[in-house]
Amino acid sequence: MISKNRLTSSLLKSETKSLVRFLTLYILLSSVVIVLLSIFYYESQNRLVLAQQRTLLSTYAHEMIRKLKRTHHFFEESPLYPRDSRFQSAIYDREYHKIFSLLEVTKVSFNEEIYRTQGKLHYVTVLDSYYLGAKYLVIEIEDDHQWIKATLQDIVVFGLVALIVLALFGLYLSRLFLTPMRNSILLLDRFIKDTTHELNTPLSAILANIELMDTSVMVEKNKKKLHRINIAAKTVSAIYKDLTYLTLEKDRMTNEDIDIDVGRLINDRVEYFDILAQSKNITFELQLTPTHFRMDKKKATRVVDNLLSNAIKYNRRNGTITIMLQPNRLEIIDSGIGIEESKIPYIFDRYLRFNQSEGGFGIGLSIVKTILDEYRIAIEVHSKLDWGTQVILTW
Amino acid sequence: MKSLYQRHYCSIKVWIKILFVVMLWLSSAKAHDAFEKHCVACHAKLPASLERIFFNYLLVYSSQKDTKEAIIYYLKSPDKDISLMSDLFLDTFGVKKATKLDDKTLKKAIDIYWEKYNVMDKIR
Numbered sequence: 001m002i003s004k005n006r007l008t009s010s011l012l013k014s015e016t017k018s019l020v021r022f023l024t025l026y027i028l029l030s031s032v033v034i035v036l037l038s039i040f041y042y043e044s045q046n047r048l049v050l051a052q053q054r055t056l057l058s059t060y061a062h063e064m065i066r067k068l069k070r071t072h073h074f075f076e077e078s079p080l081y082p083r084d085s086r087f088q089s090a091i092y093d094r095e096y097h098k099i100f101s102l103l104e105v106t107k108v109s110f111n112e113e114i115y116r117t118q119g120k121l122h123y124v125t126v127l128d129s130y131y132l133g134a135k136y137l138v139i140e141i142e143d144d145h146q147w148i149k150a151t152l153q154d155i156v157v158f159g160l161v162a163l164i165v166l167a168l169f170g171l172y173l174s175r176l177f178l179t180p181m182r183n184s185i186l187l188l189d190r191f192i193k194d195t196t197h198e199l200n201t202p203l204s205a206i207l208a209n210i211e212l213m214d215t216s217v218m219v220e221k222n223k224k225k226l227h228r229i230n231i232a233a234k235t236v237s238a239i240y241k242d243l244t245y246l247t248l249e250k251d252r253m254t255n256e257d258i259d260i261d262v263g264r265l266i267n268d269r270v271e272y273f274d275i276l277a278q279s280k281n282i283t284f285e286l287q288l289t290p291t292h293f294r295m296d297k298k299k300a301t302r303v304v305d306n307l308l309s310n311a312i313k314y315n316r317r318n319g320t321i322t323i324m325l326q327p328n329r330l331e332i333i334d335s336g337i338g339i340e341e342s343k344i345p346y347i348f349d350r351y352l353r354f355n356q357s358e359g360g361f362g363i364g365l366s367i368v369k370t371i372l373d374e375y376r377i378a379i380e381v382h383s384k385l386d387w388g389t390q391v392i393l394t395w
Numbered sequence: 396m397k398s399l400y401q402r403h404y405c406s407i408k409v410w411i412k413i414l415f416v417v418m419l420w421l422s423s424a425k426a427h428d429a430f431e432k433h434c435v436a437c438h439a440k441l442p443a444s445l446e447r448i449f450f451n452y453l454l455v456y457s458s459q460k461d462t463k464e465a466i467i468y469y470l471k472s473p474d475k476d477i478s479l480m481s482d483l484f485l486d487t488f489g490v491k492k493a494t495k496l497d498d499k500t501l502k503k504a505i506d507i508y509w510e511k512y513n514v515m516d517k518i519r
Contacts, residue, residue, distance in 0.1 A: 094457035
């Protein structure tokens with residue numbers, strides 16, 4: 001059974017990226033289809049209107065031919081070109097030479113029967129008998145633009161509705177496609193949650209017993225072994241705390257904010273991690289200006305622990321960790337392996353680990369970012385391969 | 396001061412021009428004569444006027460080029476089958492004889508015929 005919590009119900013970065021990419025492509029293709037359909041609709045409306053006008057213009061042409069016939073036969077008595085108030089007309093001979101024209105738009109396309117030109121509608125008809133030598137009769141009327149307005153309005157309204165419907169459908173589809181990915185993450189979360197519960201009791205027992213052990217009576221060989229057990233237990237403890245925070249504490253709605261002496265907190269945590277640092281012969285350089293900040297102590301501890309843990313984990317042997325605390329600013333600089341610049345934007349993604357040689361679940365920095373965002377603390381990461389990493393928090 | 400040669404040269408040019416105009420006028424007059432003598436004179440005796448025949452050609456051939464070519468062809472090779480006149484007319488007056496006019500004169504006469512009756516300049 002997969003249950004959702006506040007953390008997992010929100011989209012992951014990679015999930016959002018896939019969703020955005022899919023939706024962009026989908027909407028783009030949908031838009032192309034809609035545009036093509038709009039063009040097709042516009043053309044069909046255009047043809048429909050022209051077909052309606054063709055009937056009227058054909059009637060005008062027949063009337064005109066009849067009048068031309070009369071003029072042809074009585075040209076000597078009355079050489080007057082027939083006129084009509086409803087339309088303008090022109091006649092052209094077999095070689096397209098103008099015989100007479102009343103057209104307002106004189107440019108005529110003889111290849112088309114009916115067409116629009118400069119706000120006019122032209123209808124070209126071929127005469128069977130060339131009255132007055134005319135083979136082509138052109139009828140011209142005003143083009144009615146009302147249909148264009150109505151058609152464009154239809155295209156905009158229906159196009160937008162179609163786009164919205166398609167976008168919603170696309171969103172539904174994309175969520176459907178992303179469900180397997182989401183389920184995998186939920187399964188992983190569920191697994192971590194269950195594991196965390198099982199870790200609590202044995203880990204507490206190990207740590208308590210290490211503290212209770214009397215090292216003064218131990219031989220040097222056993223002391224070293226106990227020391228190693230202590231380091232391992234603290235490492236597991238740090239992971240355990242992260243997992244606890246992620247699975248249990250994160251869902252806690254209220255914070256217990258208190259005034260924290262940041263310098264003191266850092267000192268405590270450095271002391272806690274000192275045994276880990278010693279194992280790699282790492283030295284701490286602390287420059288701590290007394291600073292206070294109002295925050296939930298557990299969350300502040302998680303932030304400092306994760307940053308220190310990373311600085312130790314990814315540091316080289318005999319390296320240094322410099323911690324500089326100023327009012328409104330905390331810098332943690334390690335002399336470690338560094339991170340590729342291209343990967344820096346992704347370091348806060350959950351389950352993302354750039355160095356597989358070190359242990360962990362890839363959740364530490366994700367937790368740090370979530371907590372810092374909650375308290376509006378900005379984080380900057382500067383890193384260079386084989387030089388180290390500088391983490392700057394400002395508030 | 397113009398030299399003697401230059402003065403002679405100018406007067407020759409003037410004479411050539413005059414000669415050219417005279418020849419042109421003579422040629423035109425000849426063509427006009429041909430139209431009047433060989434076309435108008437005969438058709439005056441017929442009931443079908445030259446204008447009506449012109450409109451018959453226009454009705455079939457439409458353009459200036461085709462009309463002129465059709466008239467010239469008929470005048471050179473008259474045939475009942477290609478005549479545009481009615482059967483009654485042809486039965487009564489028969490088919491005309493082939494023209495004996497040279498091509499140049501015939502062409503000019505037909506140009507005059509076209510100019511005299513063409514619709515483009517007269518319709519209003």
